[in-house]
Amino acid sequence: MDLDTAYIEPLLDDWLEGLQTVIKAQENLVKAKDEFYMPFVENTWSQICKKISSQSKLYLMSCLQLASKMDSHSKNLRISQVLNLLRWIDKKSEYTHSAIFSSEYKVFKTVGFRMPFCTPLNCIEVLLAATGLKDTPNMQELTINLLDLVYLQREKVYSNLQCLIQGHVARTQEEKRSLMTLESNVLFLGASVVLCGTFFFCIDSETAKVIALKLSQLIDIKFNDIWNMANILLVMAIQE
Numbered sequence: 723m724d725l726d727t728a729y730i731e732p733l734l735d736d737w738l739e740g741l742q743t744v745i746k747a748q749e750n751l752v753k754a755k756d757e758f759y760m761p762f763v764e765n766t767w768s769q770i771c772k773k774i775s776s777q778s779k780l781y782l783m784s785c786l787q788l789a790s791k792m793d794s795h796s797k798n799l800r801i802s803q804v805l806n807l808l809r810w811i812d813k814k815s816e817y818t819h820s821a822i823f824s825s826e827y828k829v830f831k832t833v834g835f836r837m838p839f840c841t842p843l844n845c846i847e848v849l850l851a852a853t854g855l856k857d858t859p860n861m862q863e864l865t866i867n868l869l870d871l872v873y874l875q876r877e878k879v880y881s882n883l884q885c886l887i888q889g890h891v892a893r894t895q896e897e898k899r900s901l902m903t904l905e906s907n908v909l910f911l912g913a914s915v916v917l918c919g920t921f922f923f924c925i926d927s928e929t930a931k932v933i934a935l936k937l938s939q940l941i942d943i944k945f946n947d948i949w950n951m952a953n954i955l956l957v958m959a960i961q962e
Contacts, residue, residue: 734848734851734852738848738852738909738940738941741840741844741845741848741908741909742909742941742942744840745840745906745907745908745909748906748907749903749906749907777825779808779811779812779815780808780817780821780822780825781825781828781829783799783804783807783808783822783825784804784822784825784826784828784829784830785829786799786804787799787804787822787826788826788829788830801819801822801823802819804822805817805818805819805822808822840908841908842869842872842908842911842912842915843866843869844908844912845908845909845911845912845913846865846866846869846912846915846916847862848912849909849912849913849916849937849940849941850862850865850916852936852940853916853933853936853937853940855916855919855920855933858923861919861923864919864922865915865916865919867959868915868918868919868955868959869911869915871955871958871959871962872911872915872955875958876905878958879951879954879955879958880901880904880905882954883901883904883947883950883951883954884897884901886950886954887947887950888900904947907943909941909943910941910943910947910948910951911951912941913937913938913940913941913943913948914948914951914952914955915952915955916933916937917930917933917934917937917948917949917952918951918952918953918955918956918959920933921952921953921956922956931949934948934949934952
């Protein structure tokens with residue numbers, strides 16, 4: 723997505739609407755008590771871990787294989803390359819061309835034969851454009867660094883957020899599902915990262931609140947949740 727050269731303003735509403743549709747579908751899966759989305763709640767998680775752990779390296783390579791095809795069809799990882807990599811990282815197991823093909827198909831089937839483009843980075847790019855911040859010097863690089871921080875400290879970030887929202891770490895199934903809903907919302911993460919990025923430019927608090935309100939309206943998430951998340955990221959970034 724090239725937000726620097728394309729005239730994208732007429733498309734922003736459609737993009738945001740499409741992203742919200744995807745996110746709502748993910749939230750519905752969380753609320754439906756699906757064991758994949760709630761591993762720390764369901765009793766069957768240990769059995770699931772045991773079942774897939776023996777094939778985790780193969781599944782990981784299948785994910786990389788599919789991702790490489792989306793990035794460049796002509797330069798994608800071929801089965802022979804995947805086979806060599808697996809033999810290098812897992813010398814104790816035997817892999818065949820058939821097993822690699824079957825694994826790739828299974829992974830692709832798991833995601834509904836669709837490759838998700840709704841990533842936090844996509845959301846950040848759209849929200850930077852929607853708020854008029856995309857041309858702010860160093861903003862894109864800063865938001866990418868903040869996003870990296872979230873990935874490195876994900877559990878800590880969302881645990882702190884849960885404490886701010888409810889006053890304690892999630893305990894009940896309902897509280898854990900509420901937390902999981904926020905964790906799965908990449909628009910929420912993107913908005914929080916964008917807002918946190920503005921804090922580093924020493925803007926006054928009123929301007930920051932205007933931006934936060936705009937983000938809240940764009941993604942249909944509470945102002946306070948975005949504000950709290952952005953401040954958590956700010957504190958962690960300063961500490962780093």
